[in-house]
Amino acid sequence: MIFPKCILFAIMSQEIRVRFAPSPTGYLHVGGARTALFNWLFAKHHGGKFILRIEDTDRQRSTEAAIKAIFQGMEWLGMEWDEGPKIGGAYGPYFQTERLATYKEYIEKLLTTGKAYYCFCTPEELDQQRKEAAERKEAPRYNGKCRKLTDQEIETLLKSGKPYVIRFRLPQEGTTVIHDLVKGDVSFENELLDDFVIMKSDGFPTYNFAAVVDDSLMKITHVIRGEDHISNTPRQILLYEALGLPMPQFGHIPMILGTDRSRLSKRHGATSVIEYRDLGYLPEAMVNYLARLGWSHGDQEIFSREQLIELFSLDRVAKTGAIFDTEKLKWLNSLYIRQSLPERIYDLAMPFLEKAFETYNKLDKEKTGIEYIMKVIQILQDRLVLIADISYLAQYFFDDHIEYDPQAKEKYFTNPKAKEYLERIKAELEKLSGFTKPEIEAAFKGLAKEMGIKLGEIIHPTRLALTGRSESPGIYDVVEILGKEKVTARLQAALETM
């Protein structure tokens, strides 16, 4: 009884530490964002720490702009990190290029114990080897030429200034098995792996080496990453063992796919989370969608951030790749828009409206007060799928030039009675002392009753006259918001075309 309790305590006292470790070679794409999200949720769920580490060892492809874009994406989705760039932490620095001395130290360790060696083969030689292996239909592996270099030879080669890399002397027998938290046990034969490079000729470590050293030194307990890394994992496990460093647990989550089931990429459309922001998606919709893509909790579809934290667990993560479905994302987005405070939608919609104003350049900005815009937004909020939709849906509230939809015009303005209806409703509305929804509604209903016709007979042509369209929010609302002056003018303008 006592013994298991001790173990339990030891396990519980270990703080959960996970990391998201993007390489800054582009924007934060949705696949990366989901990996980050799963890590973030895992950390929050366990009351642990979420660490951001920038893997910028590829000097050719890493950019400052990409680093900023990643921060921006993380911030938009509300995934703040507990340790990492900007805020630091006890296990920094959090940029790999600032950790070179550490890597050298561990490379040195491997070198002195004979677990790594210098390799002077040129890229051309290696290319040649790969080609030959391909012709023989063999796995392209490093042939181990420099494995057996003597100290003497190395000394001379080093002195001659010949470029070199450091390779890991990988055990050539045995099996390496990953106890994966998502996939279960996955095993690899070591003999199929080769002596991979751990330090490049520019002195920078390779991904597999740097990740191992950092994850271990940063006390990462769980490495949760994309499935595309699973075949790197045996190499990394072997490195942990060679370095004598403590090993985290692994969980490999499935890929996000495009509509053709290949890995999601640019040709499938928007892939950067920031693009989705700019299209008018809400971060909570994106978080909800991403969380639910490859993870589930029974039948539940809608999750608040708090619920996700409470419910998230790796054993509910699916094993299959999932197609990114914009339609479902849109559905969630419209849902979250409807649940938002109008004030928030106002803030989000304003940039779109301003841009649209520029385009139309027909706006009477003087008369367009915040109050008016707020009313427009309140009436339109429930019909937005994307915030960007506001530009189109709100157009006739800001643009006095009404173009009549040809089909609607055919349907509603060619009716011989339509002209009479419009004249009558115009007169009724003009008579109104106030111009509020109840009065407007009464005017419409009164007129319909008086003329013995259906309400729609008046409403449809009126809608077309005021908006140019056959669909809009409730007509009384539209009339009220537009105000007597515009309504009268637009009705008059319509009458003149008939």
Added chain:
RNA sequence: GGCCCUAUGGUCUAAUGGCUAGGACGCGACCCUCUCAAGGUCGAGUUACGGGUUCGAUCCCCGUUAGGGCUACCA
């Protein structure tokens, strides 16, 4: 080619060795209704294929097929 992973409607998924395989998105119809949305009701549509194991397989095993990933001095 080699290695690894995966396989439930179009899509995301639930279920479990055992009632008519559940939900959601999308789609269709109807209701509501001044239109369009929203909402409500209903509907069409699925366990990749072939073998086993079993009284019974979506579920367990094998094979086939299909898809994905990796196969760099990228990460």
